[in-house]
Amino acid sequence: MISMDEFIEFVRGGPLGPIKKWGTKWSLWPVHLVTACCGAELAHAFACGYDGERIGALNYGIARQTNLIIVEGAITRKMAKVLRITWEQMPDPKFVIVMGACGLQGGIFWNGYHMVKPSDVVPVDFFIPGCPPTPEALLRGIRQLQFKIETGEAKTSATFPEVPLEAGRKPRVLPKSPKKISKAPAVIVNAPKEVDWEFGQKLVEEIKAKVEAKSVTITGKNRIAVKVESDYIPRAAMRLREMGFDHVKNVNVIDVPNEDKFIVEYHFSSYSVKELMPVIVNVFADIPRENPRVKSLASMFPSADYMEREMHDFFGVIFEGNPWMGRKFLLAPDAPEFPLRKDFKLEEEVYVR
Incomplete structure (x- = not known):
């Protein structure tokens, strides 16, 4: 056998x-x-x-x-x-x-x-x-x-003819890296824009009356930017919820290394109030790059939870109160830390003869 x-x-x-x-x-x-x-x-x-x-x-x-x-x-x-x-x-x-x-x-x-x-x-x-x-x-x-x-033999199907080099040809000069690092321009989130939007003007006045904001600006049709202090974001979110903005549509972080800061943005919208459905309100604040911390909105708006974890993965911003902080969420375990920061070192081009 x-x-x-x-x-x-x-x-x-x-x-x-x-x-x-x-x-x-x-x-x-x-x-x-x-x-x-x-x-x-x-x-x-x-x-x-x-x-x-x-x-x-x-x-x-x-x-x-x-x-x-x-x-x-x-x-x-x-x-x-x-x-x-x-x-x-x-x-x-x-x-x-x-x-x-x-x-x-x-x-x-x-x-x-x-x-x-x-x-x-x-x-x-x-x-x-x-x-x-x-x-x-x-x-x-x-x-x-x-x-x-x-x-049992692995071989390529591509063939390349031998081409003799010309006599007396000058040696090839390797190209230099095309990268040039320049100072980043200023990042303006609340750039005002003149639009014909009467309802927006009323919303701006209402937000100014209810939210302690540094500025409230119409940045486009159905778009409003509200700049606040970082500690005030939860209170601003609560005031917006009272107005009918019932969910966080997006959480974003902008890295501004030349100003040594991050800009944290929460975009609010509404599913329940018809007039507010097309409107997006961007509540944003500057936070220091050295110790980037902001209070989480996950307990107030569950839709913010996933996106806060994502921004923590990519930028290292700590959303205080979100239980996922300190561990990776979307990235693989062996992925480098905070890869979307502007100072993340990418592999350089290498040219060989």
Whole structure:
């Protein structure tokens, strides 16, 4: 009686080996991991025009019944876990094709804090360059994978002719970094704008009467900016709720390093009062960059909770009273701290001969 290991070796390399390779070659079922625009090219490659199924590949949606991942687009730190779990669920033999500039080197996001190369997460068999690659290029990559399955040899299908350099040609000069750091312009959140909005003028007068604000400004049709002291934000929010603004639509942080401050914004709107539904009131305050703290509105407006956590992840602003402070919420555990701060160090361009 033969052992299981001997049986597996017999199937893979014995008389049945060529039959198994032939079956695998013509039975590639990709689970497509669409994270960006390359998914459109994959759809094109398997639509009626190119009909990828005619070369033995058929898209399938269940990882445990597939043997090929086609990564279409950028892989972030959070998506890296999804890619790895998908790959681990697939039965052997399994293969990975990465298509597009984002999967190869990050594409336009190459120095982003959140980017991960798929080849650092799973073993990749073939890369298909392009932004985006053409459907022909994807099918060509699948054919090269089939060649590898059949022969055991992985080789590129791209060939480049040898071009002799001209005699006496001047040496190439590497370009300098195009980056230039300049002083940021002033950030004006409450820039006034002349608009024909009678109801807005009445709202401004009502807000001035109820809210201790530094300024109340119409910044556009259905847009009002209210500047307050940072400690006064909860009280201003309570006054707005009494007026009918029943939810926080957005929480935002603006980093102004040349003024050594953050600007924290809460955008209020209404679902319950018809006249207020199109109106957005922006209550904002300056807070110091060194110790950025502001009182949370999560207990008063539950819709603010999620967004306060997000701003804490990205900028490090402490929303006092929100229980999520001090731990990561949206970012992966190994993501760098506070990546949207202006002083976050991005990877520099490197030029080589």
